[in-house]
Amino acid sequence: VLERFAPLARARGDAMTAAELASAAAQLKTMIERHAWDGDWYLRAWNDDGIAIGSVHSEECRIDSIPQSWSVLANLGDVERSERALDAVLAQLVDQNAELVKLFTPSFDKAPLDPGYIKGYVPGVRENGGQYTHAAVWVAMALAKLGRIDDAWKIARMLNPIRHSSEPGTAQRYRLEPYAVAADVYAAEAHVGRGGWSWYTGSAGWMYRLLTESLLGLRREGNRLHFEPRVPDQWERWSADWRHGGTHYHLEFVRRPGDLGVADVSVDGMLQPGCTIELVDDGNDHQVLVRFGASAVSSNTPANDNGGPASRENALTRTR
Numbered sequence: 001v002l003e004r005f006a007p008l009a010r011a012r013g014d015a016m017t018a019a020e021l022a023s024a025a026a027q028l029k030t031m032i033e034r035h036a037w038d039g040d041w042y043l044r045a046w047n048d049d050g051i052a053i054g055s056v057h058s059e060e061c062r063i064d065s066i067p068q069s070w071s072v073l074a075n076l077g078d079v080e081r082s083e084r085a086l087d088a089v090l091a092q093l094v095d096q097n098a099e100l101v102k103l104f105t106p107s108f109d110k111a112p113l114d115p116g117y118i119k120g121y122v123p124g125v126r127e128n129g130g131q132y133t134h135a136a137v138w139v140a141m142a143l144a145k146l147g148r149i150d151d152a153w154k155i156a157r158m159l160n161p162i163r164h165s166s167e168p169g170t171a172q173r174y175r176l177e178p179y180a181v182a183a184d185v186y187a188a189e190a191h192v193g194r195g196g197w198s199w200y201t202g203s204a205g206w207m208y209r210l211l212t213e214s215l216l217g218l219r220r221e222g223n224r225l226h227f228e229p230r231v232p233d234q235w236e237r238w239s240a241d242w243r244h245g246g247t248h249y250h251l252e253f254v255r256r257p258g259d260l261g262v263a264d265v266s267v268d269g270m271l272q273p274g275c276t277i278e279l280v281d282d283g284n285d286h287q288v289l290v291r292f293g294a295s296a297v298s299s300n301t302p303a304n305d306n307g308g309p310a311s312r313e314n315a316l317t318r319t320r
Contacts, residue, residue: 002028003075029076041085042067044104047113054104059111061129064104065089069138072145083146089139090151098193099158100185101136102129107187124188126196131185133159133203137210144214149230156210164195181207216240218251224276227262227290229253245281251288259293 002025009018036043044054044064054064068085076082093102107129108119121128136159144152157163164185165171165178176182176195183200185193212218217229218240225242235255242249249267265272266289272278277288 032076033078033081036067037081041088042071042081047115051113053113053115058113060106060108060113061104061115062106063088063092065093065101065135065139066103069135069142072142073138079146082142086139086142086146086148086151093139094155094158095187095192098185098187099163100131100187100193101139101155101158102187103127103132103135104129122188124191125186126184130187130196133181133183133185133200134206137203137206141206141210141214144210144230147230149232152215152230153232156215159207159210161195164193180204218242220279223279225249225279226276227265229262229290233257244279246283247279247281248285249277249279249288250285251290253290253292255292261292263291263293265290 002021006018006021006025009015009021032042038052038055040056041063042054043052044061044067046052052058054061054067056062068082068089071078071082071085089101092105094100095102107123108115109123118127121130124130126132136155140152140155140159143149143155159181161174161176161181162178163170164174164176170193171178173193174185174195176198180199181204182195182198183203184196186196215230217227217231219226219228231238235253236257237255238253240251240253242251262275265275265277267277267286269287269289275290
């Protein structure tokens, strides 16, 4: 937040506030790295007596996913530590069989430490060591940001409520709608995999951002749409529909084996500068072609990739 507000202050001519925010952000990062790194992951907090929470030495809540994810999402900058921390999350908090991501482990139960209201939940339910879906989504977002695409998609698929109702046995265990995101999934021994608070708009909003921004790579800034897809290697063609007011942009993505990043972007056959497009609400339908790894075509030249936007029937995935 400090880093994002600094340029806003600067744009308003408030250089002093911008400098204060940037200085505070730098100092906070230094203190976090100095005091919150526990050797293999980041601590979650300290209580009023200075006892660390989320430490390898903790009897309960030994590792918490939130600081590991936000070491990436908040741009702490030590990639090696963040990689190590997320490895610990995948090893200790991801339940492959139940397809859930615990907030932390072990749950608060009998230790004298009082972390607040979350201890009011029985162990393994909601924030007390169950899957809290906000935090589980942040794990996938952090993995995507680090370029760990396969791991990010693996977590995203776990969070998909359809996966929890794909067959009678899992549906009976989950007990919630397969078309709405739940706030939490239980990790309690007798109820592992059971959904908790359904129709949770906060978690659904984060899930939407994970899918559209972190994975499909569609990021809007102002009136420009940027493209930075992080998708499985086997994806060669996929598409998405983007509505801007009364205007419809059909986005077609084309990638050949071995292609890496986005090479060029065209709108209605005209190449765009900077691999982004300007969103204009003119009430028309527009065809956008995003190509990977190919040599850039000179501007004002129609794009031709053996199918281009007209081959929408060949798209592997359509997302709205």
